[in-house]
Amino acid sequence: MKSSRTPTSLILAGLLAFFLSFAGLAAHAAEGEMSKESKACLSCHDKDVMTKTLESGEVLSLNVSTKAYTESMHKKTDCEDCHSNLDSKTHGKVKTAIKSKREFTLGMRESCRDCHKKKATEYDDSVHAALIKAGNKKAPLCTDCHNPHTVRSSKIVGPIAETPCAKCHEPIFKAYAKDVHGQERIAKGISAPLCAGCHQAHAVKAASMGEGVKDTCLACHKEVVKQHDEWLPNTVRHFEAISCPVCHAPDAKRRVNLRLYDSTAKRQVTEKLGVPKFEKRTDTADSKDMGLDERALWSLLKEFNQDGGDGKMLLRGRLEVSSGVEAHQLSEKSKALKDCDTCHKQGAAAFQSVTLTIAGPDGRPVRHGVQSEVLNSLTSMQSVRGFYAIGSTRIKLLDYLLILVVLGAASVPLVHMTIKRLFKGVRQKLEAERLAAAQDLGKQASTGHRQGADDASK
Ligand code: HEC
Ligand code: HEC
Ligand code: HEC
Ligand code: HEC
Ligand code: HEC
Ligand code: HEC
Ligand code: HEC
Ligand code: HEC
Ligand code: HEC
Numbered sequence: 001m002k003s004s005r006t007p008t009s010l011i012l013a014g015l016l017a018f019f020l021s022f023a024g025l026a027a028h029a030a031e032g033e034m035s036k037e038s039k040a041c042l043s044c045h046d047k048d049v050m051t052k053t054l055e056s057g058e059v060l061s062l063n064v065s066t067k068a069y070t071e072s073m074h075k076k077t078d079c080e081d082c083h084s085n086l087d088s089k090t091h092g093k094v095k096t097a098i099k100s101k102r103e104f105t106l107g108m109r110e111s112c113r114d115c116h117k118k119k120a121t122e123y124d125d126s127v128h129a130a131l132i133k134a135g136n137k138k139a140p141l142c143t144d145c146h147n148p149h150t151v152r153s154s155k156i157v158g159p160i161a162e163t164p165c166a167k168c169h170e171p172i173f174k175a176y177a178k179d180v181h182g183q184e185r186i187a188k189g190i191s192a193p194l195c196a197g198c199h200q201a202h203a204v205k206a207a208s209m210g211e212g213v214k215d216t217c218l219a220c221h222k223e224v225v226k227q228h229d230e231w232l233p234n235t236v237r238h239f240e241a242i243s244c245p246v247c248h249a250p251d252a253k254r255r256v257n258l259r260l261y262d263s264t265a266k267r268q269v270t271e272k273l274g275v276p277k278f279e280k281r282t283d284t285a286d287s288k289d290m291g292l293d294e295r296a297l298w299s300l301l302k303e304f305n306q307d308g309g310d311g312k313m314l315l316r317g318r319l320e321v322s323s324g325v326e327a328h329q330l331s332e333k334s335k336a337l338k339d340c341d342t343c344h345k346q347g348a349a350a351f352q353s354v355t356l357t358i359a360g361p362d363g364r365p366v367r368h369g370v371q372s373e374v375l376n377s378l379t380s381m382q383s384v385r386g387f388y389a390i391g392s393t394r395i396k397l398l399d400y401l402l403i404l405v406v407l408g409a410a411s412v413p414l415v416h417m418t419i420k421r422l423f424k425g426v427r428q429k430l431e432a433e434r435l436a437a438a439q440d441l442g443k444q445a446s447t448g449h450r451q452g453a454d455d456a457s458k
Helices: 002-032 036-045 066-070 101-107 117-124 127-133 170-178 180-188 195-199 214-220 224-229 235-241 244-248 278-285 294-309 372-376 378-383 396-407 409-446
Strands: 051-053 059-061 254-262 313-321 354-359 365-370
Touching: 117 127, 170 180, 195 214, 214 224, 224 235, 235 313, 244 313, 278 294, 278 365, 294 313, 294 372, 354 372
Parallel strands: 254 354
Antiparallel strands: 051 059, 254 313, 354 365
16 A cells, blocks of 8 residues: 555654764764864864975974864864964965974963963973973973873873873883883783873973982882881881882992982082083083092082082982983892892992982983092091991991991990091091192182182182
């Protein structure tokens, strides 16, 4: 019957149309959230292949994918929220000049701040932001780590290679990927830290300054002080004087880092932006570039003290690995360094490489070599605080005294008196050196060697 078949097919056709349009609607739902203005932008920017040649010769792709954009965390954000500086009358019709990709990125850098104040403030305090301020052309801005048009939720855990840190710190990334945390992360996901898990994503600080990332390690490995205490005497002291990778990256080279420290302000001395003194002074004090010797180190300390420290500038020693890559070669615990002799032995390799450091204006360490014999000298014992490894120096008697200190608190007053007497001779020697150094300085100044603009010590 014709009349009865027609309604059925009509209904079927209607249903089909209904489902089809529903599917279509779903596909367009996300795009539907997009404002008319944003759609207008995409009508050009997601059509043909669009590029722009910049003055530097670089080619900037101008395509923005509607699909990726509607799947991104910014799907509800209008293009113009970030691109408010475009001239709607001339845009797309009149060509504008852009110097380089970097200039373009720098020009857009403030566009995130309004909506992400907290992250922006954290970032402002980072070593990366300080590097940008100092004119570094390779340090990251927000968009070097987040593509604003495709950004996904940070809760999505991707492969480790997707971390934005990898592209700029490739050698470190490669080392990390093979070490205990990289391997654990690949096998089990987020329980093990990726770069930001130890360094933070935004408030990234120079790694070897301050306490480094030690506190972050302890936040995850809550039991470690107790665990080390079972075999390592005075673990807390060891942890302060030794960076964790020194023992946990067993093949790493090690070095002693003497850090210039302001004992009144209780922080490391930082170079002021624009008035660097450290390099000039170390270059003067070590004109042959053989490493600072005992006397040079001493008069350098004196100069820094005259800047306002008033006898409060010290050197604080710390044992660390000698490169950034080695800090990311942590092995399983069975390979860790346990042998006391590695450090507590005359001529221990770890103590043969010594550097003096100050925090540069961007927070990164500025270093200068120091002759390793300095560690053996009594003169520097006066200024090198909080760093003395039993047996690693030639001062046998002091070794003995330190062992006494460690063995029994009862003997402490006695030991102090003995040390005082011992140091009497040392102090006289020091006084003579002090005089010699002062005379030296005087001579150099009068022959015009030290006429630098930084010469505030006179
Ligand atoms: C959350 C802020 C934000 C939103 C929203 C945004 N953009 Fe961008 N856009 C930027 C930033 C920042 C840059 C510069 C990127 C860089 O540093 O290279 C940029 C760059 C561009 C470029 C130059 C090519 C490129 O990818 O670098 C085009 C074209 C562009 N955006 C178009 C759009 C369109 C069209 C929309 C809306 C669909 C949009 N943008 C939405 C922030 C945004
Ligand atoms: C009529 C097509 C068209 C529309 C609509 C359009 N653009 Fe463009 N856009 C262009 C062309 C063409 C260029 C390259 C201009 C040049 O070479 O100087 C461009 C360049 C850009 C650039 C690169 C920086 C610059 O100043 O050259 C950005 C960012 C951008 N457009 C964003 C947008 C946004 C956001 C919208 C919507 C508010 C939009 N565009 C709408 C055609 C268009
Ligand atoms: C107009 C406001 C606005 C601006 C400007 C803006 N964003 Fe966003 N951003 C948002 C919103 C809204 C979300 C989604 C937040 C959410 O759902 O928690 C978001 C999410 C993000 C996320 C993902 C957060 C997560 O949960 O993982 C990142 C990363 C991000 N934005 C980076 C940027 C960057 C980089 C810029 C500058 C280029 C920028 N945003 C500019 C509004 C903005
Ligand atoms: C050096 C790379 C880097 C830079 C630069 C950077 N971020 Fe991030 N950001 C990350 C990483 C990695 C994450 C992943 C989450 C985490 O581990 O904290 C993230 C997460 C975020 C989130 C989501 C945070 C959350 O807790 O939900 C927002 C929003 C964000 N960044 C915005 C910004 C803004 C705005 C800037 C610029 C001021 C910026 N980021 C600069 C690497 C960076
Ligand atoms: C398990 C914690 C941890 C993880 C994960 C980690 N780091 Fe480190 N990072 C460190 C330690 C520790 C140091 C050395 C600091 C010290 O001397 O005390 C360091 C140092 C650095 C330095 C400074 C190197 C130098 O030359 O002084 C950079 C850059 C760095 N890390 C980047 C990264 C990047 C990129 C990743 C991810 C691929 C990463 N880190 C993952 C702990 C970590
Ligand atoms: C766009 C490139 C870029 C990205 C992305 C980037 N960095 Fe950096 N970072 C630099 C540059 C350049 C320096 C300066 C030191 C250098 O040249 O290695 C630096 C310095 C550092 C330092 C201080 C090094 C020191 O001497 O102590 C640390 C730590 C660091 N980055 C960690 C990270 C982490 C963690 C991430 C990811 C969340 C990251 N970086 C992403 C370019 C980048
Ligand atoms: C003097 C060398 C030394 C230093 C410094 C050191 N470790 Fe260890 N660590 C070891 C040795 C050796 C073991 C293995 C002990 C054993 O045989 O059980 C170990 C074990 C560990 C373990 C495994 C604990 C367990 O029993 O499961 C962790 C985690 C660890 N260390 C983290 C750290 C952290 C974090 C730091 C820095 C704060 C640090 N270590 C500093 C030598 C050291
Ligand atoms: C986000 C948490 C987290 C942080 C931060 C972290 N670790 Fe780990 N670490 C882990 C996890 C998870 C494992 C693998 C499981 C295990 O052995 O405990 C691991 C494994 C280790 C191991 C191997 C232990 C073994 O049993 O063989 C050592 C050594 C270690 N970490 C040292 C460090 C040091 C040093 C730091 C700081 C520079 C650090 N960790 C920072 C989570 C963390
Ligand atoms: C990686 C090098 C290293 C290893 C391995 C090491 N130490 Fe030390 N140790 C040091 C340094 C550096 C100091 C100096 C700490 C300070 O005074 O600042 C120190 C200090 C000490 C002190 C004096 C602590 C105090 O209370 O002032 C004793 C005792 C000691 N170590 C014993 C040991 C014993 C026992 C072992 C082996 C189980 C050992 N150390 C393994 C580097 C090491």
